[in-house]
Amino acid sequence: MMYETIKLETKDKKIGIIKLNRPDRLNAINFKMVDDLVNALDELEKSPVKVVIITGEGKAFSAGADVKEMVDTPLKEIVLKGHMPLWEKMRAFKKPVIAAVNGVAAGGGLELAMACDIIIASESAKFGQPEINLGIIPGAGGTQRLTRTVGKYNAMKMVLTGELISAKEAKDMGLVVKVVPDGSLIDEAIRLANEIASKPLFSLILAKEAVNRALETNLQQGLDIERRNFYVALASEEAKEGMKAFLEKRKPRWEE
Numbered sequence: 001m002m003y004e005t006i007k008l009e010t011k012d013k014k015i016g017i018i019k020l021n022r023p024d025r026l027n028a029i030n031f032k033m034v035d036d037l038v039n040a041l042d043e044l045e046k047s048p049v050k051v052v053i054i055t056g057e058g059k060a061f062s063a064g065a066d067v068k069e070m071v072d073t074p075l076k077e078i079v080l081k082g083h084m085p086l087w088e089k090m091r092a093f094k095k096p097v098i099a100a101v102n103g104v105a106a107g108g109g110l111e112l113a114m115a116c117d118i119i120i121a122s123e124s125a126k127f128g129q130p131e132i133n134l135g136i137i138p139g140a141g142g143t144q145r146l147t148r149t150v151g152k153y154n155a156m157k158m159v160l161t162g163e164l165i166s167a168k169e170a171k172d173m174g175l176v177v178k179v180v181p182d183g184s185l186i187d188e189a190i191r192l193a194n195e196i197a198s199k200p201l202f203s204l205i206l207a208k209e210a211v212n213r214a215l216e217t218n219l220q221q222g223l224d225i226e227r228r229n230f231y232v233a234l235a236s237e238e239a240k241e242g243m244k245a246f247l248e249k250r251k252p253r254w255e256e
């Protein structure tokens, strides 16, 4: 499928790379980009791809929702159509997604990164929830996912001041797992994606679901989901092969 606001490519059939592609608008997310991302994720869900990388073309990851479009769109339309399909698609997407943050990730841009499963960043990347400077507040996870990740006080400072923080600060807060020199971000994202893609897809999906539920449930519900997914994984062909290979001191041969 052809896309107007993103680029989609696959690497070795197992890694899907989505590049947000409105560099002159710092990859601001407009309704067309929401459609494109939803369709691309649909396409990747059905393909043999095992891991997805989302990154930005040009100097930004994404500066958030397209402010011009938001100002020009009646509230009813934003509520009825708006950006929600993207957040619902991200939430429902089963395969692991890595956000490779190459520049500023602000507002909806940071919320998109946080809707991914792992965030890595280049040294010059910046992170923030600047909505307060526009007289609005975050609307897609910036008060919820961020708080659950970095704690109340860090989140409060970011949401109330709107200040952008550095990649190093984001890493110190636990928002980013790895910071790499500018220029080696995509290589690092592909290295990580390859490592993950070497595992069986079925187990990746069960593990991702269980970890995500930790942010949405109390401990007992989370443990129940984990145990259910553990039993499902244990009953799989992949588990039989994985454990047999371990005992035979060889690499597992997973068919995929």
Ligand code: CO8
Pocket: 024, 025, 026, 028, 029, 063, 064, 065, 066, 067, 068, 083, 104, 106, 107, 108, 109, 130, 131, 134, 137, 138, 139, 140
């Ligand atoms: N929307 C539309 N255009 C934008 C946006 C944006 N979010 N961000 C930047 N641009 C445009 C600029 O207007 C500028 O256009 P022009 O060249 O015509 O003047 C161009 O991109 C380049 O931007 P700058 O010159 O400002 O670049 P700088 O490097 O000087 O500054 C900043 C980078 C600091 C990131 C700055 O661009 C900025 O503050 N941008 C706005 C950030 C912001 O407020 N984001 C929050 C938006 S609201 C939001 O995300 C709510 C989310 C709700 C949920 C749904 C989300 C999908």
